[in-house]
Amino acid sequence: MKLHKIAAIWLVVSMTIISQDILAEGGTSSGVVSWVPVEPWLIYVVIGVILLGGFVSLNCIMSALSKSKWSLADALSEEASVVSLEADGSGGFKPRLGADGKPIMITELRASSSRMIALVGMILILLMFLGFGIFAMYSFAKTGVMPNPENMVNFLAAGMTLFAPYLVNQFSALFEKLAPKKS
Template sequence: MASISFAEILVALVAIAVVVSMLLFYRSLREADTWSLTDALSEDVVLTKTDDQGNPVDASGNALLAGTPPLTVTVMKASSSRFIAMIGTVAILMLYVGFGLACLYRFTNLGVIPDMSQGSNFFYSGIVLFAPYLINKFSSVFSIFKP
């Protein structure tokens, strides 16, 4: 049976430290009274108040008269683009930690820092996971032109 090398011990310690720190973050967020993941993944949406038939109403709840602006209400709604961005962030974080541990192992075992120029292209392609969120934010810039 081969003995455990310094490189393996170091990589295991770093991996354990990452897992423990993530669990501590999770626990502190679960115990927080003023923070909610649901709120963090939601965004303000302006909706038009309507009656039972779906017709817009004014501030008093009556049908609109000509030239009267409808009542709008701002509510928090779940955002798919923010959820996708969060999942992408976690996935990229896991890959980043995984590649980092592999590089650390190679450095401590062989004394060589690997060439990560090809790996950087892989991480750049991960930015695609944030495309829905970026497009949503970019489209909101043009909302000022809506009639």
């Protein structure tokens, strides 16, 4: 069965169980229900299922990428203009010259330390975000109250910073199209 079908089934089953629990506890038409803490083992099961789902998703992504031509090394590289070299016959290299007598410049991918630092930083921020999120979920499950909603909004907004480099890249591509062409 495909992963998206399993996720859809899981969502339907979860919503059914939640709605039955609300009705069984005397849920009213106004939607107001008194909080009854769940069993501690259930909290750990839910958190475990979320973590397991994350690991399964990562495994599916890694499996799909291993069957493609995509490369992390290429993704972390950036284009650089370098002089084309040719062997000079004495074991060394010399610049390849064009018809105008100038060295030929070629564009190739070179390792980018800034992109590697950004990747490692993003992974660390993501792990911290997930860790604090798990504590917030645990607190909500135990008390029925989210830990300070204003702080939660700030927390979720901070999680969006993981996508800031992508947004900057998209805006730069947009402005690059609007810039006058060099001749």
